[in-house]
Amino acid sequence: MKRALVSASALLLLALALAAWVESRRARPVALTPTLTGQPEYCLTCHDRASVPEISPSHPVKAFGCVVCHGGERLALDAALAHSTLRGGRNPSDLSVVEASCGGSACHSGAASDQRDHIQRVQTSVQATYAGAIAQIRYAFGAQPDLQARLGVVAIADPEITTGTGLPALDAFDPAQETSPAVQKFAQNCLNCHLSAEPRPGPQYTRFTGCAACHTPVAGTGVQLTGAGGQVNAPAQPIHRLTIAIPYSQCNACHNRGNYDLRNLQFNPRADEAGRSAERPYDRLHDYYQPIAQFTQCEYELDCVDCHTTGEAMGDGDIHSNKAEAQYIQCRTCHGTLAEPPLTRTIGDANDLALRLAFLNPVIDLQVGDAIVVTEKGEPIWNMRQRPDGAFELAGKVTGARYTVPLVANSQCKQKPDQQESRYCHECHAVQR
Secondary structure, three states, X not given: OHHHHHHHHHHHHHHHHHHHHHHHHOOOOOOEOOOOOOXXXXXXXXXXXXXXXXXXXXXXXXXXXXXXXXXXXXXXXXXXXXXXXXXXXXXXXXXXXXXXXXXXXXXOOOOHHHOOOHHHHHHOXXXXXXXXXXXXXXXXXXXXXXXXXXEEOOOEEOOOOOOOOOEOEEEEOOHHHOOXXXXXXXXXXXOOOOOOOOOOOOHHHOOOOOOHHHHOOOOOXXXXXXXXXXXXXXXXXXXXXXXXXXXXXXXXHHHOOEEEEOOOOEEEEOOOOOOOXXXXXOOHHHHHOOOOOOOOHHHHHOOHHHHOOHHHHOOOOOEOOOHHHHOOOOHHHHHXXXXXXXXXXXXXXXXXXXXXXXXXXXOOOXXXXXXXXXXXXXXXXXXXXXXXXOOEEEEOOOOOOEEEOOOOOOOOOOOOOOOOOHHHHHHHHOOOO
């Protein structure tokens, strides 16, 4: 009896010691109360600040926390329970959940006049609707009478049309309703690059879906993205980043990986892609654009975002039938014409959009009183300003490199007043490849 009591006591002490050891190994709850919500959350118990960096200057953890964007159970200490209600897997910017994650009048679904209508602009853009490609294929194979878009990858409406080419709505493209075998084959093989589509396999195609397709650059890093919403499959480093310093390589994930064969309705990767490696990379001239195109030095030396504005890349808020309707940046936007310099305006307000963008990507120290270049629509090319000596200087948004921009005025250019599109500039200034 005495021996049994001793054994029981020993087992009890062992159990208590084991419990104490387990308890000592358990992470202590780390509470964070974001200023925007005022509600405590315990995500940082596991996701410590050292392993999850600040996602961007405009989304500080102290203000936003995690749950307001990602969802999840804010009071849970068990990982499975905490993650059970995440939005979009690890990508809350997927367009299926972006309104819940990033919306709100003070965030990204506010008024256009306050430059806070990002979600509406993205969802109606040609990158999200794929309306141009769908319209061209359906027209080519007799499924519709003209090139005006009628269908998108999802149904979308635009109650406020602001341009003459804008459309009020698109119905959803349903391949099952198509009678043309070619259109059905297009749907099967060619819907790979719109913002809701999962990327093709391979590091050269790597991107997320939704807003992060552009604003979280991962193309060419070797990270593989799989699953709904572009969930990360065992990345080498945590991917927790939103940026407007988007390198051309990220744009290449959709725009320069090959061509669609309209005869066979299939995607053909670049012929030289298989031989590319870290030891044999492309130079910028050959990496940047499709092989059949001719471009000038600035167009391949700069990054896409150095010229193309948010209105072109993210959409202008209207539904369009093709990319040409939404694209308006031309060589003259930055280089002017024989008769006129580039359009400019002086920053007069501390809340100017140009200053907000420069805060997010401080490659240029913009100040109130600076003269910056603007597009014909008044959209700021905030990384290009006029110096006190009258010259124009552009800062690369990704590289930070400085370029003095040559002007057409007082040059030897022989352009004609009725030939101002960039294609006319390419006739003389295209680089041979």
